Amino acid sequence: MDIRRAHALAALLRWLGPWASERALPAGVARETWLVREGQLHGFRAHRAGAPPRAGAVSRLEAYVYHPRGAPRGVYLIAPGLHFLGPDDPRMDRLCRVLAAAGFVVVAPFLPAFVDLDVRPDAPDDLERFARATAERFRSAGRPTIFSISFGSWPALEVAARLDDAVDGVITFGGYADFGAAVRFCVDGVMRARSGDVRLAHDPLNLPALFLNLLPHLALEGDTSGLASAWRELVYRTWGKMELKVPGRLEPYWRELAPSVPAPHRQTFLVGAGAEPGAGELAERALARAGAGFDYADPTAAMMRLTRPVVVCHGRDDDVIPWNEARKLERALAPRVPTRLHLTGLYGHTGAGRPAAGALAREAATLLGIARALAHGSALAELFREP
Numbered sequence: 319m320d321i322r323r324a325h326a327l328a329a330l331l332r333w334l335g336p337w338a339s340e341r342a343l344p345a346g347v348a349r350e351t352w353l354v355r356e357g358q359l360h361g362f363r364a365h366r367a368g369a370p371p372r373a374g375a376v377s378r379l380e381a382y383v384y385h386p387r388g389a390p391r392g393v394y395l396i397a398p399g400l401h402f403l404g405p406d407d408p409r410m411d412r413l414c415r416v417l418a419a420a421g422f423v424v425v426a427p428f429l430p431a432f433v434d435l436d437v438r439p440d441a442p443d444d445l446e447r448f449a450r451a452t453a454e455r456f457r458s459a460g461r462p463t464i465f466s467i468s469f470g471s472w473p474a475l476e477v478a479a480r481l482d483d484a485v486d487g488v489i490t491f492g493g494y495a496d497f498g499a500a501v502r503f504c505v506d507g508v509m510r511a512r513s514g515d516v517r518l519a520h521d522p523l524n525l526p527a528l529f530l531n532l533l534p535h536l537a538l539e540g541d542t543s544g545l546a547s548a549w550r551e552l553v554y555r556t557w558g559k560m561e562l563k564v565p566g567r568l569e570p571y572w573r574e575l576a577p578s579v580p581a582p583h584r585q586t587f588l589v590g591a592g593a594e595p596g597a598g599e600l601a602e603r604a605l606a607r608a609g610a611g612f613d614y615a616d617p618t619a620a621m622m623r624l625t626r627p628v629v630v631c632h633g634r635d636d637d638v639i640p641w642n643e644a645r646k647l648e649r650a651l652a653p654r655v656p657t658r659l660h661l662t663g664l665y666g667h668t669g670a671g672r673p674a675a676g677a678l679a680r681e682a683a684t685l686l687g688i689a690r691a692l693a694h695g696s697a698l699a700e701l702f703r704e705p
Contacts, residue, residue: 361433392696
């Protein structure tokens with residue numbers, strides 16, 4: 319390992335370990351806003367500006383670019399998960415600053431579909447535009463490594479398959495191989511495994527975002543815009559507040575929003591907010607009506623075409639996408655491309671935990687493996703040649 323990569327590894331271990339405060343940020347990182355294409359705003363920025371997206375209008379493609387202190391040793395393109403804040407989410411911002419402090423240029427896009435909380439078919443197209451622009455602008459720093467978060471694994475793998483050796487490879491964190499299994503886990507917390515179903519802790523705050531995506535398949539009569547607005551507002555008000563995962567804590571929020579929903583759709587709002595039972599049945603009926611309607615979000619075809627190396631990382635305590643999705647990704651990828659799997663107990667879906675000393679000792683090798691992979695940004699192939 320060369321001296322610059324060793325420095326990158328040390329920085330990553332310093333900032334990503336459970337000993338680091340999640341509020342602390344590395345110094346010396348510069349951030350700029352990069353406008354790739356002019357157009358209409360999406361996500362919370364559009365909501366705050368009172369300018370909801372118009373169907374058919376060209377989307378604004380904008381990213382934050384994080385620059386290291388010295389000459390970059392590589393480039394990361396972030397494939398974000400579903401979040402209305404995009405890279406304005408403090409957790410995303412911190413991750414990007416940590417990668418930049420380790421010596422990498424980091425491009426974190428506001429992906430229009432995902433800041434709209436919408437798993438829609440154009441997400442890979444926009445990520446591809448960011449990938450091409452990143453590869454061109456930072457050509458001298460190396461080919462971009464795509465780092466995906468959560469549901470960003472699908473567009474990341476698709477874009478890597480499309481661009482082939484124009485990108486370095488992919489590192490996924492908290493991704494999925496089976497869209498249907500990930501959706502069902504969001505509702506019932508059941509990890510569907512070959513050896514049998516396992517019930518795990520799951521995040522109740524995600525239900526409204528799920529039903530926003532299922533809304534066209536709920537077979538509701540009349541204008542559903544009020545229902546969609548209430549679910550979206552519930553997400554805006556509650557995401558990022560970990561204390562609201564405790565049973566009963568969401569009640570003041572849905573009680574305040576329910577009167578704004580037209581009476582014919584109010585019961586559906588309550589079910590989709592987790593306030594009333596029936597979410598599982600409602601979701602299953604919607605998925606049955608959708609049929610093949612979500613096949614575009616299945617990464618299988620992309621994995622079949624992929625030629626670049628992939629590192630698959632997942633937290634065993636992930637309460638949004640179950641950890642066995644990482645094993646599914648590894649099984650699908652390993653026969654075709656260089657692949658490594660890292661399952662860790664140090665991270666959930668939304669950040670680092672603080673394990674006991676014994677658990678930390680057991681997790682040390684995994685943490686080192688993840689940090690080593692990240693230190694190989696723009697050079698993932700070299701990772702697989704090292705002992």
